Amino acid sequence: MSSKPLTKSLPQDAAARRAIFRDAVDVALGDVDAVMAAAHLSPPTMALPHIDVQPTLTKDNTVEVQVVRVMEVPDASVSQVSAALWRLIHHQLSQLVHYDPMAQSTVLEEVDADTLYTRYQCQFGPDQPRIESKSICHRRTLSADATTIVYRCFMDDAAFPTAANHVRHDEHGSLVVYCNPATKVTTVKMVSFLRPLADPAHPPAEGVADEFLHHLRASADVAMRILRQNIHDASA
Numbered sequence: 001m002s003s004k005p006l007t008k009s010l011p012q013d014a015a016a017r018r019a020i021f022r023d024a025v026d027v028a029l030g031d032v033d034a035v036m037a038a039a040h041l042s043p044p045t046m047a048l049p050h051i052d053v054q055p056t057l058t059k060d061n062t063v064e065v066q067v068v069r070v071m072e073v074p075d076a077s078v079s080q081v082s083a084a085l086w087r088l089i090h091h092q093l094s095q096l097v098h099y100d101p102m103a104q105s106t107v108l109e110e111v112d113a114d115t116l117y118t119r120y121q122c123q124f125g126p127d128q129p130r131i132e133s134k135s136i137c138h139r140r141t142l143s144a145d146a147t148t149i150v151y152r153c154f155m156d157d158a159a160f161p162t163a164a165n166h167v168r169h170d171e172h173g174s175l176v177v178y179c180n181p182a183t184k185v186t187t188v189k190m191v192s193f194l195r196p197l198a199d200p201a202h203p204p205a206e207g208v209a210d211e212f213l214h215h216l217r218a219s220a221d222v223a224m225r226i227l228r229q230n231i232h233d234a235s236a
Contacts, residue, residue, distance in 0.1 A: 008170075009156040017159070021111055025138040028150035032174045041189045043180070044070045048187075051220050055213055065194040067173075067216060071224065073186045076231050081186050082147040082177045084230035086139055088223065089149070090118055095226050096219055097122045108160055114139040119160065120169075124215060132162050133169035145179040170195040 010017055036042045044050065049071040056064050073081050088096065090105055097103035103122035110116055115138045123130045137151040152172045162168055173192030180187045194216075 008154055010154050010158060012158045017109070018111060021115065021117065021136045024136050024152045025115065025150065028138070028152055028172065028174065029140060029148065032148055032150065032176065035174050035191050036176065036189060039068045039191045041068070041070065041176075041191065043182070044187070044189055046070065048072050049220075051217070053213065053216050062195060065213070065216065067190070067192045067194065069188070069190045069220065071188050072180075072183070073188065073227070073231070076186050078145055078147055078177050078179055078186050079141075080231050080234055081188060081227070082139065082141070082149070083234060084227045085149060085175065085177065085188070087230050088226050089137060089151075090116055092226055092230075093120055093122065096222055097215070100124070108134065111136075114141075121166070129165065129167045130163075131169050132166040133171060134160060134162075135171065147177045149175040149177075 010020060033042070040046070050069065052066075052068045054066045054068075056066075076084075090107060093105040094101070094103045100122045104120075106119045106121075108117050108119050115136065117134065117136050119132065119134045121130055121132045133153050134157055135151045135153040137149065140148045140150075142148060150173070153170045155168055155170060156162075171192060171194045173190060175188060175190040177186065177188050179185070
């Protein structure tokens with residue numbers, strides 16, 4: 001993986017923001033092969049579908065989570081699945097976080113048709129803090145048989161500051177949608193690294209880490225149902 005440090009703060013200046021977005025995307029794309037290899041996904045060696053959620057507690061009591069997911073989507077092309085994922089990531093958070101009617105995703109900036117800067121907000125329960133993240137997400141079509149999606153969070157944004165009572169969520173990840181040459185089936189492999197409690201200045205209410213991990217494990221089936229519906233809608 002690249003050792004180039006990522007800027008976690010965004011200024012208000014539009015040109016400077018675009019330059020930082022481009023750098024973040026370039027670093028993320030450069031890391032994809034190493035990330036997939038480290039997660040034993042080159043190619044996947046486990047039975048499919050597969051999901052693995054590994055939380056760790058750091059020395060400063062920050063929860064860090066690595067999520068690895070692999071799934072097959074028979075009877076759908078790489079382009080169909082990529083479009084369905086893109087729609088889910090940017091426009092269907094309220095369906096994925098179905099227990100929070102106020103969950104939302106808002107596209108704050110459209111850099112181009114394949115690069116969006118989006119804010120996500122959700123709450124795991126009425127007594128829990130509202131969690132917020134802002135990330136740049138890029139879709140790169142490599143061929144008819146392969147598309148890569150990468151995303152990186154920014155913790156501070158002068159143009160879109162986080163509310164004082166919100167907990168900031170930090171995450172970066174990579175998704176590869178490709179036609180498996182051995183099975184000829186469209187396959188999705190994803191690796192993400194999450195810090196859901198990334199704001200020590202505003203510690204979350206007790207139990208939010210457990211709620212977050214429960215959500216991660218429960219969301220896989222929900223996400224698959226949404227993806228299949230998206231694919232159906234696109235082909236109808």
